[in-house]
Every structure is written in structure tokens, then in C-alpha cells.
């Protein structure tokens with residue numbers, strides 16, 4: 206429920222104005238910082254203070270992006286990577302949360318599996334690269350599997366912790382009403398864990414990109430990770446930087462979506 | 475009046491890796507229909523455990539608990555349990571909170587919903603039915619929790635320190651509200667409390683428990699039933715007398731405890 210707007214006092218107006226002012230200031234400073242750094246970089250490059258062959262420069266990156274669009278079909282590469290990331294992201298949320306529900310429901314199963322899951326969690330997933338390639342081939346499938354591997358265990362552990370930290374007294378309340386385990390899950394445990402779910406989403410937005418790019422380094426013939434690793438191999442720094450910039454924008458956009466979702470959920474309670 | 479609940483030599487031990495904790499020991503009593511009983515005793519003596527036993531959330535280690543002539547084995551529809559603190563679900567509106575029990579039992583019938591509407595209106599929460607719990611004051615939340623408890627139309631209400639989260643002023647007025655609600659709905663009630671005055675002002679009988687493992691030390695009749703609402707009962711001449719008696723009883727228990735240490 207939103208509060209009705211009251212006629213606010215002059216003092217309150219002043220307070221709000223102060224807050225708005227500060228917000229504007231922060232935004233301006235952010236933009237200025239970016240402009241300053243980019244400007245400095247560009248100037249250093251312009252006056253040959255740095256070697257653009259290994260550092261590139263903003264104008265060259267910009268030009269390269271144009272070139273990539275024209276000659277390398279940048280959008281297709283970006284699209285492929287985005288799709289792989291989304292696939293890894295959603296599948297790992299689904300599998301991780303599903304497994305967490307299962308392990309919450311069957312405590313013994315969790316007790317049995319706990320050590321294995323903990324070891325899997327601390328294992329650097331990149332070490333499984335060769336195994337993944339042998340099992341899943343050198344296509345998109347391996348990349349998605351890599352992304353899932355990176356996200357799924359942390360999702361499972363976080364969600365399970367959230368499920369288990371549900372207030373014991375609320376569970377007793379439901380049980381005293383005659384609720385069964387499924388009802389406790391649906392009416393209490395899942396809704397109570399929604400904030401944790403959102404924070405896991407936020408972590409996984411980052412992790413899914415890590416997994417996908419790592420996967421593309423390993424196997425791919427397409428995608429931003431491929432462009433970056435190809436650019437690195439042929440020492441074309443402009444290409445590496447330009448692809449990274451595009452990657453930045455995509456990751457930021459995905460994060461913004463999750464942040465928006467979080468805002469909607471916050472409004473719930 | 476008819477007996478509705480009976481304990482016969484009930485024991486309860488908690489088991490954990492650290493060992494066995496006796497929480498309730500040889501408890502026998504009975505509660506009559508329509509009666510308001512308070513249970514009072516030192517901290518950690520086993521009061522919540524007692525309510526959990528009545529509500530069928532766990533089985534007794536030995537002894538018999540009889541509800542309406544039948545042994546208690548699982549949560550029964552004729553008992554509603556209001557736990558320590560309101561335990562409203564923050565993501566549900568007040569209306570959705572008070573209808574939770576109906577949802578669980580799949581009995582959201584027009585009859586039951588009409589009853590809930592009645593209760594909400596009667597106790598001043600109808601305008602707030604779409605609000606979230608956090609938008610309500612402590613007293614209103616407590617009333618909402620009580621309506622949720624009443625929604626299933628139980629015959630016995632179990633109340634575990636329902637007022638402990640409230641400040642003193644609110645507590646007095648909510649006590650009056652709750653006593654009035656329970657009286658007008660003609661329910662049997664078992665109230666757990668730390669507060670002697672609260673116990674005297676609200677109930678017909680007071681069970682005083684010993685420290686853990688809880689045994690029944692004494693039962694007091696207040697005899698204040700027809701003397702108006704709880705706040706008014708505090709002015710009755712027998713109030714301070716009874717207070718003194720119970721206070722001594724509990725204090726003696728605590729002194730003994732200290733002497734033992």
C-alpha cells in the first residue's frame with residue numbers, strides 16, 4: 206500500500222531537495238569520471254605516450270566495433286553468447302533450486318550427499334573443461350554445461366540454506382493447522398526464501414557470464430568469448446577491447462533486469 | 475461443565491546428543507469446557523512444551539492426553555495454537571494471513587469466509603484487511619493473529635505468551651480485547667504467561683508449574699470471572715492477595731534453586 210501524499214512542510218521540501226541534489230551530483234561525477242578516464246586514455250594515445258598496439262584507445266575501440274559489425278557480424282556473435290548465457294543462467298537456477306527443494310524434503314539424502322556437494326563446490330570448474338568437451342562435444346552444449354556447472358552448486362547451497370533458515374515457529378504454526386510437508390513448502394518455505402532467490406539471481410548473472418566466456422575460450426567457433434580469444438591470439442588488441450566493451454554492456458543490461466525484478470519483489474512486502 | 479481436556483501422568487523427555495532432558499514430569503489435570511486457564515511457571519520450565527503436547531505436535535513420552543474423550547495423537551481441528559509472537563507472514567495481506575488455516579484445510583467456503591469477515595469487522599481490522607502486517611501496530615497484529623487462531627472455529631485456544639512482545643499500555647488493552655473475544659466466542663483457553671497479574675486478571679484458574687521438569691505445584695481459583703473485564707478485575711480486593719500468594723510460591727521456588735547452586 207502506498208501512503209497518501211500529505212501536504213509537506215517547507216522543511217521537508219528542503220530535505221527532499223537536498224537528497225535530489227546529491228543524487229544529481231553523484232550521477233554527474235560518475236559520468237565525469239568515465240569521460241575523464243576515456244579522455245586521458247585517448248590523449249595519451251594521441252600524443253603517443255602509450256603504445257596503442259598493446260593498449261588500444263577509445264576511438265580505435267569505437268572504430269573497431271563498427272568494423273566488427275560490418276565485417277565480423279558482431280551482433281550474431283553477441284547474440285550467440287547472450288543466448289548461451291541466458292540458457293546457462295535459467296537452467297542452473299532451475300536445476301539448483303529444484304535440487305535444493307529435493308534435499309530440503311529428504312534430509313537423509315542431504316546428509317549423504319553433503320560431502321560430495323561441498324567438494325564439487327570448491328573444485329575449480331575449469332578443471333572439468335576437457336571432460337566436458339569429451340562428453341558434450343565442441344559445440345554450444347559444452348559452453349552451456351560449463352555455465353551451469355559454475356552456477357548450479359552455489360545456487361543449490363544458497364537456496365538450501367535459505368530453506369533451512371525458515372523460522373521453526375512458523376513451521377510449527379502450519380503444522381498445528383494440520384499442514385503437510387508440501388503445504389509447508391509452498392505456503393511458507395518458498396515465499397520466505399524469495400529474497401534469497403533474488404540475491405542468488407544477482408550472483409548468477411555474473412557467474413553465468415564467467416561460465417559462458419570460459420566455455421567459449423575452450424571450445425567455441427563463435428561468440429564474444431571466441432572473438433576475444435581470437436583477438437588475443439592474433440594480437441589484435443582493438444578487437445579484444447571492443448568485444449569486451451560489448452560484453453560489458455550485455456552483462457550490465459542483464460544485471461539491470463534482475464535489479465528491476467528485485468524492486469518488484471521488494472514491493473511485495 | 476463438561477471436561478474437555480485431561481492429562482493423566484504425562485511425562486515428556488527431550489532427546490539430544492547431549493543427553494536426555496526431562497521437560498515435563500507426571501503432570502495430571504483436567505480443563506472444563508469454556509474455562510480460561512493460565513499456566514505460569516519459571517522460565518524454561520516446560521510451558522511451551524506443555525502447549526505443544528496439547529496441540530498434538532509431539533507425542534508424550536508416557537502418560538495419556540485425552541481431548542473430548544479421545545487420545546491426542548496428531549494436530550486436531552478442535553485446537554488452535556497461537557504461538558509466542560504473532561508469526562504473521564509478512565508477504566501476505568492481513569486477510570490472506572487470517573485465512574491461512576482455511577487454505578491449509580481446503581475449507582475456504584462462503585460460510586467460513588463470512589465468519590472471518592465478521593471477526594475482522596467486529597475487532598476493527600476490516601479496513602486493514604489489505605494491509606501488510608508491518609503496517610499495523612503491535613496490538614493490531616496480535617488481534618490479527620488471534621483472528622487467524624479463531625478462524626478455524628476451534629473449541630480450545632492455546633496461547634503462548636501472546637502479549638510478551640507488547641509494551642505495557644498496549645498489553646493491558648489487548649488483554650481486555652482478547653479476553654472479550656474469547657468470552658464472546660465461548661472458547662476454552664489455555665494461556666501461558668510469565669506475568670502473574672495477567673494470569674490472575676484473565677483466567678478462572680491458574681496452574682503454577684515448578685521449575686524444569688515441570689510438575690503441577692498448585693492450582694488457584696481466581697473467582698473473578700463475573701467481575702468484568704481483566705483491567706477491572708485488577709481492582710478487586712482479592713487480586714493483591716492472590717498475587718502475593720502466587721508470587722511467594724514462585725519466588726520460593728527460585729530461592730531454592732539458588733540455594734542449590
Ligand SMILES: Nc1ncnc2c1ncn2[C@@H]1O[C@H](COP(=O)(O)OP(=O)(O)OP(=O)(O)O)[C@@H](O)[C@H]1O
Nearest residue numbers: 488490495497516517518519520521522523524686
Ligand atoms: N527441541 C528441544 N530439544 C531439547 N530440549 C528442549 C527442546 N525444546 C525445549 N527444550 C528444553 O526443555 C525445557 C522446556 O522448554 P520450554 O520451551 O517448554 O520452556 P518454557 O517454559 O516455554 O520457556 P520460556 O519461559 O522461555 O518460554 C527447556 O529447558 C529447554 O531447554
Ligand SMILES: [Mg+2]
Nearest residue numbers: 521522558634
Ligand atoms: Mg515458551
